[in-house]
Structures are given as C-alpha cells and as structure tokens.
Amino acid sequence: MPRHTSQSHDGPKISDATVKRLSKYYRTLQNAISAEKTTISSEEIARLNGLTAAQVRKDLSFFGAFGRRGLGYNAVDLHRNIGQILGLHRTWNVCLVGAGNIGTALAHFRQFAEQGFLFKLILDSDPAKWGTKIGDLEIQDFERCDDLVKREKIKIAVVAVPGLAAQKAVDRLVAAGIKAILNFAPVTILVPPGVYVRNENMVIEIEALSYALTSKGGHRPRTGTLPVV
Amino acid sequence: MPRHTSQSHDGPKISDATVKRLSKYYRTLQNAISAEKTTISSEEIARLNGLTAAQVRKDLSFFGAFGRRGLGYNAVDLHRNIGQILGLHRTWNVCLVGAGNIGTALAHFRQFAEQGFLFKLILDSDPAKWGTKIGDLEIQDFERCDDLVKREKIKIAVVAVPGLAAQKAVDRLVAAGIKAILNFAPVTILVPPGVYVRNENMVIEIEALSYALTSKGGHRPRTGTLPVV
DNA sequence: GTGTGTGAAGGGTTTCACAGCA
DNA sequence: TGCTGTGAAACCCTTCACACAC
Numbered sequence: 001m002p003r004h005t006s007q008s009h010d011g012p013k014i015s016d017a018t019v020k021r022l023s024k025y026y027r028t029l030q031n032a033i034s035a036e037k038t039t040i041s042s043e044e045i046a047r048l049n050g051l052t053a054a055q056v057r058k059d060l061s062f063f064g065a066f067g068r069r070g071l072g073y074n075a076v077d078l079h080r081n082i083g084q085i086l087g088l089h090r091t092w093n094v095c096l097v098g099a100g101n102i103g104t105a106l107a108h109f110r111q112f113a114e115q116g117f118l119f120k121l122i123l124d125s126d127p128a129k130w131g132t133k134i135g136d137l138e139i140q141d142f143e144r145c146d147d148l149v150k151r152e153k154i155k156i157a158v159v160a161v162p163g164l165a166a167q168k169a170v171d172r173l174v175a176a177g178i179k180a181i182l183n184f185a186p187v188t189i190l191v192p193p194g195v196y197v198r199n200e201n202m203v204i205e206i207e208a209l210s211y212a213l214t215s216k217g218g219h220r221p222r223t224g225t226l227p228v229v
Numbered sequence: 230m231p232r233h234t235s236q237s238h239d240g241p242k243i244s245d246a247t248v249k250r251l252s253k254y255y256r257t258l259q260n261a262i263s264a265e266k267t268t269i270s271s272e273e274i275a276r277l278n279g280l281t282a283a284q285v286r287k288d289l290s291f292f293g294a295f296g297r298r299g300l301g302y303n304a305v306d307l308h309r310n311i312g313q314i315l316g317l318h319r320t321w322n323v324c325l326v327g328a329g330n331i332g333t334a335l336a337h338f339r340q341f342a343e344q345g346f347l348f349k350l351i352l353d354s355d356p357a358k359w360g361t362k363i364g365d366l367e368i369q370d371f372e373r374c375d376d377l378v379k380r381e382k383i384k385i386a387v388v389a390v391p392g393l394a395a396q397k398a399v400d401r402l403v404a405a406g407i408k409a410i411l412n413f414a415p416v417t418i419l420v421p422p423g424v425y426v427r428n429e430n431m432v433i434e435i436e437a438l439s440y441a442l443t444s445k446g447g448h449r450p451r452t453g454t455l456p457v458v
Numbered sequence: 459g460t461g462t463g464t465g466a467a468g469g470g471t472t473t474c475a476c477a478g479c480a
Numbered sequence: 481t482g483c484t485g486t487g488a489a490a491c492c493c494t495t496c497a498c499a500c501a502c
Contacts, residue, residue: 015471019440023433024417041483050419053483054473061485069484070480086436087443094435105334111392111415111432117439156438163340180438182431186340188253190279196441198434202411203340204252205427206323207315209385209409210346211248212425214316244493270461282461283495290463298462298501 018059022082024049025056029079041072091116095149095157095178097169099124099139102184103160107134120152125165142169149176156180163187170197247288251311253278254285258308270301320345324378324386324407326398328353328368331413332389336363349381354394371398378405385409392416399426 028048032040042056049056060066060078063085067073083089094117096107106112107119122134123142132139140148149157157178161169166185173181180196183189186203257277261269271285278285289295289307292314296302312318323346325336335341336348351363352371361368369377378386386407390398395414402410409425412418415432 013470014444016437017471019437020433022440023430023436026436027416027432043483049417052473054475055471057484058472058486065485067484068480069478070482072483085440085443087439088436092439092442101334101337105330106431108330109431112435115432115436117435155442156435158435180442182435182438187256188278196438198437200429200431200434201252202335202338202429203256203344204249205429206341206346206385206387206411207252207255207317207344208245208248208427209411209425210316210321211251211314213321213384213409214314215243242492246493272461281495283497284493286462287464287494294463296462299460300502301461 014062018062019086021049021051021055021059022086025059026079026082026086026088029075029082032075033079037075039072040075040078042067044072088116091118092156093118093120093152093154095119095121095123095145095152095154095173097123097142097145097157097159097173098161098165098185099126099129099134100160100162103158104134106158106160106184107137117156119158121148121154123148125161142172145172146176149173149178154178156182158182158184159189160184243291247291248315250278250280250284250288251315254288255308255311255315255317258304258311261304262308266304268301269304269307271296274302317345320347321385322347322349322381322383324348324350324352324374324381324383324402326352326371326374326386326388326402327390327394327414328355328358328363329389329391332387333363335387335389335413336366346385348387350377350383352377354390371401374401375405378402378407383407385411387411387413388418389413 025045028045029040042053046053046056064081066078066081080089094112096103096119099107099122107122112119119137122137122139123145124130124139125142129139130141155178157173157180159166159169159173159181163186166183166187167189170181170183170189170191174191174195179194181189181191181198183197183199184202186201188199188201189197191197254274257274258269271282275282275285293310295307295310309318323341325332325348328336328351336351341348348366351366351368352374353359353368354371356370358368359370384407386402386409388395388398388402388410392415395412395416396418399410399412399418399420403420403424408423410418410420410427412426412428413431415430417428417430418426420426
C-alpha cells in the first residue's frame with residue numbers, strides 16, 4: 001500500500017469533506033497544544049468536532065500513519081503534518097476584491113492573518129474609494145488588477161463584490177493569474193479547469209435553515225448537530 | 230409512488246446538497262422571471278449553475294412533478310413551489326449576535342432582507358455598544374437574550390462573535406428558544422438535537438483553497454469548477 | 459420531436475469491525 | 481490492555497437511460 005508521508009499530491013483523490021475536516025483537526029490541535037497537551041486520541045479529536053473517531057482516523061490515513069497504536073497522536077507532530085498537507089507551513093498573499101461592507105469586514109478579520117493568509121492588495125471599482133485605506137493598505141483601481149496581481153505574485157483572491165459584478169470580476173482575476181477564489185458574492189461563479197473556487201453563499205446557508213425549520217423532522221443537517229458535550 | 234406536492238416534511242430524507250441546490254434554482258428562477266422568461270428547462274437551470282440536467286430533475290422530483298414533458302417548467306410556478314419547499318413564502322425574524330466587524334457587515338447585507346430574513350434584534354456583550362444603532366436597530370445587552378428572543382418569537386440567530394465566546398453564546402440562545410443558527414465564529418459549535426446549525430467557517434474555506442494549490446491535481450473541489458460557458 | 463420523471467447502475471464517502479502493534 | 485490503521489460493508493448521492501406525456 002503506498003504510504004506517502006504527509007506531502008500528498010499523488011495518490012487517491014481526497015474529498016472536499018476530508019480537507020475541510022483536516023482544517024478542523026488542525027485548529028483542534030492548536031488548542032490542544034496551547035493547553036499543553038502532548039498527546040491526543042482520535043476519539044478526543046472527534047468529540048471536539050462532533051465526528052466519529054473512525055472518521056478522524058480514516059481522514060488521516062489517506063496521508064500517512066501519524067499515530068502510535070495504543071497511545072494516540074503526538075499533538076505537535078500531527079499539527080505540523082496537517083499544516084504541511086494543507087499548505088499552512090507558509091504564508092499566502094491574498095487579494096481582496098470589493099471594499100464594501102463585507103469586504104471591509106473581511107479585511108479586518110484576524111483569523112485570516114493568524115493562519116498565514118495576508119492581504120497584500122485591495123481592489124475596488126469605485127473611484128471614491130481609491131487611495132483611502134483599510135488598515136495600512138490603500139484601496140486601488142480594480143482596472144489595474146492585471147499588473148498588481150502579477151507584481152505581487154498573488155494566487156488567492158477573496159471576492160466580495162455585488163452579485164451582478166462577480167462573474168466579470170472573476171474572469172478578470174483569472175486572466176491576471178489568480179488560481180483560487182473565495183467568493184462571497186451571492187451568485188455561483190464559474191471558472192475554467194485548474195482554478196479553484198469556493199462559493200461562500202450566505203443566502204443559501206440561511207435558506208437551508210429556513211428549510212430545516214419548515215420541514216421539521218424530514219431532514220437533519222449533518223454538521224454539528226450532536227448533543228452538547 | 231407517493232407524489233407529495235411541494236410542502237414536504239414526510240417522505241424520503243432530503244440531502245443537504247439537494248436543499249442548497251434548490252436555493253440556487255430559486256435564485257435562477259427569480260432571474261429568469263425578471264428577464265420575462267415564462268418557461269425554463271432543467272437543461273438551462275443546470276447550465277446556469279454548473280450542474281447536470283438530471284441532477285436538477287432529480288432534486289425537484291423529491292418534492293413533486295412540477296414540469297411538463299416536452300415543454301419544461303413554468304418559471305413562476307416552479308419559483309413559487311420551491312419557495313414553499315424552502316419556507317421562503319414567508320418572512321423570518323432573525324437575531325444578530327455580535328456587532329463587531331462581521332456582524333455589522335451582515336446587518337447591512339441586503340440579500341438577507343430581500344429573501345425575507347429580517348433582523349429584529351441585535352445583541353452584543355460590550356456595554357460600550359449598547360444603545361448605539363445599526364440601521365434603525367439599537368444594539369442591546371446580550372444578557373437579556375432570553376426575554377428579547379422570546380418576546381420577538383425569534384427562531385433564527387446569526388452568530389458573529391469571537392471564537393472563544395461562540396459556544397457559550399449559542400448555549401444561551403438555544404436556552405432562549407433559538408432553533409436554527411448561522412454561525413460565523415471560526416469554531417465548530419455543537420447543539421442539541423432539534424436545533425440546526427450551519428457553520429460558515431471562512432478559515433476552513435480559505436484553507437481548502439490552500440490545499441488545492443498545494444496538492445495540485447490531486448483533488449478538485451466539486452462546486453463551480455466547470456468551464457466558463 | 460422534445461424534455462420531464464424515475465428506477466437502476468455507478469461512484470464515492472462513512473461506518474464497521476478487527477488485525478496489528480506499543 | 482489501549483488505540484491506531486485499514487479492508488470490507490453499508491450507506492448515500494449522482495449519473496444514466498429510457499418510458500412517458502405533451
């Protein structure tokens with residue numbers, strides 16, 4: 001059985017669900033380390049995230065064998081390994097597109113910087129905003145995105161523009177060399193193969209809650225609906 | 230074969246994925262109606278959302294037979310039917326918890342109100358904020374959440390508090406009668422059965438992008454990664 | 459002919475259960 | 481004994497392909 005150590009890029013296709021759970025484990029381990037825990041079991045990681053221990057072990061097993069039988073996982077080691085898998089052992093320069101309500105809030109959102117995602121560029125198409133600052137970054141003309149994205153070698157963009165402007169903005173960003181997009185515009189955007197998008201559509205999420213309340217009992221979301229521990 | 234018309238609550242369990250797609254169809258239909266289209270095919274709904282026509286038809290088939298063979302769907306009828314399914318034929322009163330960067334941005338986010346989700350209550354635990362307004366709503370003491378949530382008969386809360394405060398805040402909200410939570414705090418919160426949560430964890434999403442870029446080719450997110458049409 | 463509605467097939471993810479090792 | 485690592489089973493979701501209605 002191919003036992004690849006952490007790096008991963010070959011091997012079986014890893015599901016989106018697994019990747020998102022690894023993110024959770026990563027944060028769980030950060031907390032465990034802060035609390036001076038040296039060892040942690042799949043059982044405990046699972047409990048803290050509302051999952052099963054088998055799920056945790058299976059997720060990790062795609063990337064290697066990080067634990068010790070009978071003992072559990074070394075918190076620091078596993079944290080470092082997951083960091084490598086997810087590409088969090090480095091920092092990423094990020095471009096923010098759209099400096100409205102949501103965009104401005106995201107620019108101030110601490111967790112991004114804490115996990116190594118650094119805004120280096122803020123673009124907006126409203127001339128009134130050009131030259132004004134968010135933090136210590138000046139808002140710049142979106143029309144210049146080609147030059148600026150290339151100059152800063154930015155691969156990740158966070159898009160927070162109105163729905164109608166989103167697809168066009170994304171097309172420009174992709175042409176400028178952006179390879180991954182976190183989209184907060186309330187529309188599903190389409191991109192060419194090789195570019196990754198995550199649509200963070202808050203309207204869809206709240207409508208899913210509406211459905212759950214409307215069709216009581218018929219359906220239960222999977223995430224986080226476990227008894228309080 | 231049980232042919233339930235739109236309402237739905239019995240019948241087969243509907244997957245989360247299906248519910249989220251229905252939200253997309255709903256918006257697609259709104260656009261089609263605005264563009265004066267009277268009829269639309271599963272093929273077209275699919276194309277506009279980067280999905281397959283079979284997927285669209287299957288999703289709808291769980292709730293009834295809304296189309297006409299050889300013709301397609303009546304846009305207005307299907308829109309109304311999906312609205313009924315998702316519980317969007319009514320308005321929902323919503324409580325915002327946490328009036329920081331993200332919370333304030335969400336309070337201003339138009340799409341929520343446009344789809345019938347109305348903020349009626351804004352709570353924060355910072356005394357400095359009490360009495361100040363966002364729009365025409367005064368920020369109130371989170372400690373009063375029991376009374377206020379009950380008085381306004383609110384079932385949905387949008388939580389945008391710091392990670393460390395999130396689980397405690399949610400426990401209070403659930404005790405006050407909240408049944409559905411849209412959580413923007415960067416932690417997975419756990420709730421008792423019968424309460425629905427959606428964790429909108431932006432850090433997880435951006436880390437999934439980091440993974441995609443790090444392990445090029447090994448994995449491809451499913452959503453929205455289709456060729457531009 | 460056209461496009462829906464739907465069983466059945468196919469593919470993927472989670473859970474199970476136990477072998478294996480400290 | 482305790483807990484990981486992992487094939488196999490179970491489950492769920494998507495895709496296929498075609499009967500059927502217009």
